Amino acid sequence: xxxxxxxxxxxxxxRQKIIDVAASLFAxxxxxxxxxxxxxxxxxxAKGALYYYIVSKENLLIEIQSRVMRPLLSRARQIAELxxxxxxxxxxxxxxxxxxxFRRLDHIWVYEHDYRSLSGDELETLLGxxxxxxxxxxxxxxxxxDQGIFRALQPRLATLQFLNLHxxxxxxxxxxxxxxxxxLSREYCATLFRGFGASDNALxxxxxxxxxxxxxxxxxxxxxxxxxxxxxxxx
Amino acid sequence: xxxxxxxxxxxxxxRQKIIDVAASLFAxxxxxxxxxxxxxxxxxxAKGALYYYIVSKENLLIEIQSRVMRPLLSRARQIAELxxxxxxxxxxxxxxxxxxxFRRLDHIWVYEHDYRSLSGDELETLLGxxxxxxxxxxxxxxxxxDQGIFRALQPRLATLQFLNLHxxxxxxxxxxxxxxxxxLSREYCATLFRGFGASDNALxxxxxxxxxxxxxxxxxxxxxxxxxxxxxxxx
Amino acid sequence: xxxxxxxxxxxxxxRQKIIDVAASLFAxxxxxxxxxxxxxxxxxxAKGALYYYIVSKENLLIEIQSRVMRPLLSRARQIAELxxxxxxxxxxxxxxxxxxxFRRLDHIWVYEHDYRSLSGDELETLLGxxxxxxxxxxxxxxxxxDQGIFRALQPRLATLQFLNLHxxxxxxxxxxxxxxxxxLSREYCATLFRGFGASDNALxxxxxxxxxxxxxxxxxxxxxxxxxxxxxxxx
Amino acid sequence: xxxxxxxxxxxxxxRQKIIDVAASLFAxxxxxxxxxxxxxxxxxxAKGALYYYIVSKENLLIEIQSRVMRPLLSRARQIAELxxxxxxxxxxxxxxxxxxxFRRLDHIWVYEHDYRSLSGDELETLLGxxxxxxxxxxxxxxxxxDQGIFRALQPRLATLQFLNLHxxxxxxxxxxxxxxxxxLSREYCATLFRGFGASDNALxxxxxxxxxxxxxxxxxxxxxxxxxxxxxxxx
DNA sequence: AATGAATGAGCATTCATTCAT
DNA sequence: TATGAATGAATGCTCATTCAT
Numbered sequence: 001x002x003x004x005x006x007x008x009x010x011x012x013x014x015r016q017k018i019i020d021v022a023a024s025l026f027a028x029x030x031x032x033x034x035x036x037x038x039x040x041x042x043x044x045x046a047k048g049a050l051y052y053y054i055v056s057k058e059n060l061l062i063e064i065q066s067r068v069m070r071p072l073l074s075r076a077r078q079i080a081e082l083x084x085x086x087x088x089x090x091x092x093x094x095x096x097x098x099x100x101x102f103r104r105l106d107h108i109w110v111y112e113h114d115y116r117s118l119s120g121d122e123l124e125t126l127l128g129x130x131x132x133x134x135x136x137x138x139x140x141x142x143x144x145x146d147q148g149i150f151r152a153l154q155p156r157l158a159t160l161q162f163l164n165l166h167x168x169x170x171x172x173x174x175x176x177x178x179x180x181x182x183x184l185s186r187e188y189c190a191t192l193f194r195g196f197g198a199s200d201n202a203l204x205x206x207x208x209x210x211x212x213x214x215x216x217x218x219x220x221x222x223x224x225x226x227x228x229x230x231x232x233x234x235x
Numbered sequence: 236x237x238x239x240x241x242x243x244x245x246x247x248x249x250r251q252k253i254i255d256v257a258a259s260l261f262a263x264x265x266x267x268x269x270x271x272x273x274x275x276x277x278x279x280x281a282k283g284a285l286y287y288y289i290v291s292k293e294n295l296l297i298e299i300q301s302r303v304m305r306p307l308l309s310r311a312r313q314i315a316e317l318x319x320x321x322x323x324x325x326x327x328x329x330x331x332x333x334x335x336x337f338r339r340l341d342h343i344w345v346y347e348h349d350y351r352s353l354s355g356d357e358l359e360t361l362l363g364x365x366x367x368x369x370x371x372x373x374x375x376x377x378x379x380x381d382q383g384i385f386r387a388l389q390p391r392l393a394t395l396q397f398l399n400l401h402x403x404x405x406x407x408x409x410x411x412x413x414x415x416x417x418x419l420s421r422e423y424c425a426t427l428f429r430g431f432g433a434s435d436n437a438l439x440x441x442x443x444x445x446x447x448x449x450x451x452x453x454x455x456x457x458x459x460x461x462x463x464x465x466x467x468x469x470x
Numbered sequence: 471x472x473x474x475x476x477x478x479x480x481x482x483x484x485r486q487k488i489i490d491v492a493a494s495l496f497a498x499x500x501x502x503x504x505x506x507x508x509x510x511x512x513x514x515x516a517k518g519a520l521y522y523y524i525v526s527k528e529n530l531l532i533e534i535q536s537r538v539m540r541p542l543l544s545r546a547r548q549i550a551e552l553x554x555x556x557x558x559x560x561x562x563x564x565x566x567x568x569x570x571x572f573r574r575l576d577h578i579w580v581y582e583h584d585y586r587s588l589s590g591d592e593l594e595t596l597l598g599x600x601x602x603x604x605x606x607x608x609x610x611x612x613x614x615x616d617q618g619i620f621r622a623l624q625p626r627l628a629t630l631q632f633l634n635l636h637x638x639x640x641x642x643x644x645x646x647x648x649x650x651x652x653x654l655s656r657e658y659c660a661t662l663f664r665g666f667g668a669s670d671n672a673l674x675x676x677x678x679x680x681x682x683x684x685x686x687x688x689x690x691x692x693x694x695x696x697x698x699x700x701x702x703x704x705x
Numbered sequence: 706x707x708x709x710x711x712x713x714x715x716x717x718x719x720r721q722k723i724i725d726v727a728a729s730l731f732a733x734x735x736x737x738x739x740x741x742x743x744x745x746x747x748x749x750x751a752k753g754a755l756y757y758y759i760v761s762k763e764n765l766l767i768e769i770q771s772r773v774m775r776p777l778l779s780r781a782r783q784i785a786e787l788x789x790x791x792x793x794x795x796x797x798x799x800x801x802x803x804x805x806x807f808r809r810l811d812h813i814w815v816y817e818h819d820y821r822s823l824s825g826d827e828l829e830t831l832l833g834x835x836x837x838x839x840x841x842x843x844x845x846x847x848x849x850x851d852q853g854i855f856r857a858l859q860p861r862l863a864t865l866q867f868l869n870l871h872x873x874x875x876x877x878x879x880x881x882x883x884x885x886x887x888x889l890s891r892e893y894c895a896t897l898f899r900g901f902g903a904s905d906n907a908l909x910x911x912x913x914x915x916x917x918x919x920x921x922x923x924x925x926x927x928x929x930x931x932x933x934x935x936x937x938x939x940x
Numbered sequence: 941a942a943t944g945a946a947t948g949a950g951c952a953t954t955c956a957t958t959c960a961t
Numbered sequence: 962t963a964t965g966a967a968t969g970a971a972t973g974c975t976c977a978t979t980c981a982t
Contacts, residue, residue: 008962030351032267036956048959049963057956071459078455084448091445096457103460113348116265157414161426164403165396172395179392186442191396191430193441206428207421210326213319220313222331224306225338243944271973282974284946292973478941500821502737506977518980519942527977545929552925554918561915566927573930583818586735627884630877631870631896638869649862651927656912661866663911665896676898677891680796683789690783692801692886694776695808713965741952753954754967762952 015053018043019067022060027106031061031114061114062122068107069129072100080136086143087193090162093137095185097166101173102181108170137162141196150196162192250288253278254302257295262341266296266349296349297357303342304364307335315371321378322428325397328372330420332401336408337416343405372397376431385431397427485523488513489537492530497576501531501584531584532592538577539599542570550606556613557663560632563607565655567636571643572651578640607632611666620666632662720758723748724772727765732811736766736819766819767827773812774834777805785841791848792898795867798842800890802871806878807886813875842867846901855901867897 021042025034036057040047054060079092101108115126138159144150150158165188173179214222221227256277260269271292275285289295314327336343350361373394379385385393400423408414449457456462491512495504506527510517524530549562571578585596608629614620620628635658643649684692691697726747730739741762745752759765784797806813820831843864849855855863870893878884919927926932 011962030267032265033352035954037954046964047957048965051957052962075457075459079457082455084444087441088444088448091441092448092457095445096459099458100460103458114265117268157422160404160407161400161423164401164406165399167406168399168403169395171402187392188396189441191427193430194432195426195428195430197429206322206326206424209319209323210330210421213323213327220317222310222314222327223334223338224310224331225335241944246944249945270971272971281947283948283976286974287945481941500737502735503822505975507975516943517978518944521978522941541929545927548925549927554914557911558914558918561911562918562927565915566929569928570930573928584735587738627892630874631893634870634873634876635866636869637876638873639865641872642865656915657862658866659911661900662896663900664902665898665900667899676792676796676894679789679793680800683793683797690787692780692784692797693804693808694780694801695805711965716965719966740950742950751968752952753969756953757966 011053018045018050018053019060019063022054023064023067023104023106023110026061026064026114027109031110031117058118058122061110061117064107064110065115065118065126068100068104068111069126069133072097073129073133076133076136080140085149086140086147087149090137090140090144090193091185091189093140094162094166094189095181098169098181098185098188101166101170102175105170105173105175112167112170134159134163144196148198150193151198153196158196165192246288253280253285253288254295254298257289258299258302258339258341258345261296261299261349262344266345266352293352293354293357296345296352299342299345300350300353300361303335303339303346304361304368307332308364308368311368311371315375320384321375321382322384325372325375325379325428326420326424328375329397329401329424330416333404333416333420333423336401336405337410340405340408340410347402347405369394369398379431383433385428386433388431393431396430400427481523488515488520488523489530489533492524493534493537493574493576493580496531496534496584497579501580501587528588528592531580531587534577534580535585535588535592535596538570538574538581539596539603542567543599543603546603546606550610555619556610556617557619560607560610560614560663561655561659563610564632564636564659565651568639568651568655568658571636571640572645575640575643575645582637582640604629604633614666618668620663621668623666628666631665635662716758723750723755723758724765724768727759728769728772728809728811728815731766731769731819732814736815736822763822763824763827766815766822769812769815770820770823770827770831773805773809773816774831774838777802778834778838781838781841785845790854791845791852792854795842795845795849795898796890796894798845799867799871799894800886803874803886803890803893806871806875807880810875810878810880817872817875839864839868849901853903855898856903858901863901866900870897 018039022034022039025038025042028034029038036047036050040050043050045053075096076093079089079096082089082092084092115123118126138155141150141153141158141162142155145153145155145158169184173184219228253274257269257274260273260277263269264273271282271285275282278285280288310331311328314324314331317324317327319327350358353361373390376385376388376393376397377390380388380390380393404419408419488509492504492509495508495512498504499508506517506520510520513520515523545566546563549559549566552559552562554562585593588596608625611620611623611628611632612625615623615625615628639654643654723744727739727744730743730747733739734743741752741755745755748755750758780801781798784794784801787794787797789797820828823831843860846855846858846863846867847860850858850860850863874889878889
């Protein structure tokens with residue numbers, strides 16, 4: 001991102017502070033609902049001055065996204081390349097991801113909510129980074145399957161479960177609450193690793209019973225929007 | 236035969252179609268970024284005529300939310316009250332939730348993304364409904380713990396894992412794709428029920444090894460934003 | 471005002487009722503702030519049906535104006551032409567004017583407030599009628615001066631005083647209140663006839679004292695917007 | 706030298722000019738019928754720039770009202786508290802009121818016509834100020850009655866006559882015309898003070914004759930809307 | 941005689957951005 | 962560096978009016 005030439009020493013510092021504030025405002029009110037005026041007020045700078053530091057509102061979004069995505073991806077790559085078994089690497093990657101969610105909750109809100117406000121090029125970059133991250137996870141999961149640690153999972157579906165579990169955390173987590181990133185990581189991985197594990201200790205009949213239920217109770221369809229049929233009175 | 240005052244027979248039909256279109260636009264571009272003009276264009280109606288059918292933009296949001304939340308909650312309550320074991324009920328509730336996500340994906344997008352655009356009263360109602368749904372899940376999980384089917388879980392955290400796994404699905408699911416709601420429900424429940432299950436077959440040492448890693452490799456902190464310390468060369 | 475041909479017997483009745491309602495709404499909220507929708511609701515007719523009876527919103531204004539102005543002018547002419555002394559005729563005309571103010575208070579509100587919403591032609595007609603009425607008053611006042619009943623007044627200024635006193639009544643009068651038109655007319659005429667009367671019983675020195683005050687107290691200018699000068703401390 | 710944040714030196718000047726123009730437009734066309742676009746055009750500023758100076762359209766109304774009401778009330782209070790006889794104070798107050806009508810004719814138009822466009826709080830304030838002013842007049846008139854300068858008048862009705870006579874002036878006065886505020890005040894007070902005066906020089910029989918007329922001429926009712934009865938031909 | 945539906949212009953207001961100073 | 966001032970397009974919404982039925 002080329003900056004106009006000839007900036008004083010404080011320029012970058014202030015610029016970063018402005019992005020901080022923008023992230024917090026965007027997280028609170030949403031990107032579209034936050035005006036440049038709001039930002040100026042929160043920063044204590046007139047609108048005109050603001051534009052000395054920022055190039056556009058959309059650019060703030062880009063910077064916020066990459067603040068989160070760049071270090072995460074870089075650390076994730078390091079972890080994935082460690083010479084450790086896949087389970088440990090997954091566990092470390094999980095904690096890494098949760099750590100940044102805890103530390104940059106507002107950035108994550110913006111990242112998760114407003115990435116669709118980006119236009120073509122930038123959106124593509126971002127989606128590329130997301131995809132890169134997903135592939136790191138996929139790779140580790142596949143290794144675990146290959147090594148027989150996990151049962152035979154569809155790798156894509158296992159990845160999505162891993163990501164669902166972690167990524168949705170931003171919706172409810174309180175960084176100052178009772179749980180920290182390490183704890184959540186331990187819990188999530190306990191669930192996932194047991195859940196994905198090879199040993200066949202599942203609760204074996206629940207699927208059959210579910211199938212039976214669907215067959216025997218047409219009056220209570222699982223589709224919430226389906227009509228309610230009065231229960232068949234058995235003979 | 237003069238019709239009673241109010242609206243003609245086609246009114247409600249068209250109104251519902253307009254809400255359909257709104258849901259799809261809001262899902263695509265976000266609520267704040269979609270203008271009433273956009274909606275009019277998509278519907279093929281001038282702005283003025285649009286307002287013959289809708290009461291306000293925000294009201295569209297409300298209608299979309301409740302289209303999703305009302306049937307879901309009602310069906311979820313029926314399921315929770317069934318005289319079946321908690322595992323089966325969780326499984327049915329899971330499929331119910333995923334079914335509505337598949338059938339009303341755009342509504343769910345709006346529901347998940349733009350609920351914060353609602354003002355006081357409506358937001359409160361919505362959050363109340365969300366909370367009601369969560370309590371249904373919590374109750375079933377607690378039953379499973381009580382009956383010794385699941386190990387001793389923090390009920391709140393188990394609930395959040397259940398919800399993370401399901402709710403984040405809207406982010407990537409393709410209703411016309413290879414998987415359907417029943418399949419995803421089976422997979423998610425397999426993961427969760429094994430993961431939450433009582434039998435102690437976890438992969439026991441991963442936590443110790445993670446702790447050791449954090450101790451031995453201060454050069455590779457899990458926080459993606461922490462400084463990279465050149466690896467200590469051990470002696 | 472040509473009406474479309476072929477109306478049933480109830481047409482004119484209903485039309486008049488609609489104008490009644492319009493007058494009351496316009497009086498309450500102002501012409502510009504009252505919508506045709508408001509009118510439809512108040513009348514119990516859909517907008518479309520309304521236009522079967524009215525030609526336009528502005529036309530309602532015209533009808534309301536002439537409902538008030540036509541009978542008033544006609545009666546005023548009859549009174550002015552009576553073979554009675556000017557004082558009596560002024561007194562009768564005063565009561566006539568106040569009577570219509572009492573009976574048609576809402577029309578008068580509209581008449582006084584919103585006549586400027588009329589466009590060229592109609593406005594001219596209205597102003598012509600106003601002017602006709604004023605000339606009737608002027609004529610009677612001039613007669614009274616000629617006959618020596620009133621002192622030598624500038625006829626225009628006397629007319630304006632007569633009209634000010636009467637016309638502003640609509641601003642505060644309550645038709646169901648303690649006073650009726652006859653009473654107000656008696657009081658107004660008592661004031662005006664004494665005030666205009668020939669006998670020189672004025673309170674003679676108030677003008678001199680007013681002049682003195684203005685001279686001696688430059689610190690308290692009568693112009694409310696003039697600067698306050700600290701009072702000159704006398705020696 | 707960086708100026709403190711807020712507004713430059715020309716801001717308030719321009720702001721006041723905008724309110725001036727608004728007052729003149731509102732007076733000409735009415736508040737509701739004047740658009741912010743009209744104002745922008747008249748001021749030579751794009752709509753966006755206009756809002757840099759004004760807070761809202763309604764706020765313009767408020768500013769206009771208080772421009773007129775604040776100085777008037779303040780000056781009126783000073784006059785009412787003077788150590789002079791009530792007649793002189795009434796005369797001075799009359800001139801004060803007329804002076805502001807002359808100087809701020811457009812403001813007065815707005816004040817008199819569009820006060821009902823104000824919403825709750827502001828309307829209450831305004832009505833309170835109007836009432837305060839009326840009480841000042843009432844007090845002086847009551848003093849004059851108590852001192853026997855005026856005959857026994859109903860104080861409320863006397864006040865309303867005073868106000869009718871003065872306040873309706875804005876409807877026809879031309880500030881650049883032949884009359885000025887001092888002249889009108891002299892004339893109005895001459896009428897009122899004689900009219901209210903104690904000496905019993907009224908034209909005593911006009912009321913009896915009016916009563917007789919009403920009795921004897923049922924064919925010519927004073928109500929302009931009453932049916933015309935063909936005159937009874939007397940014997 | 942009356943309706944529901946539609947229109948297009950207009951409304952007050954907000955916004956991201958620019959620029960001379 | 963920072964400001965106040967300006968712009969023009971866009972926003973959600975209302976309105977008087979029309980018209981096929």
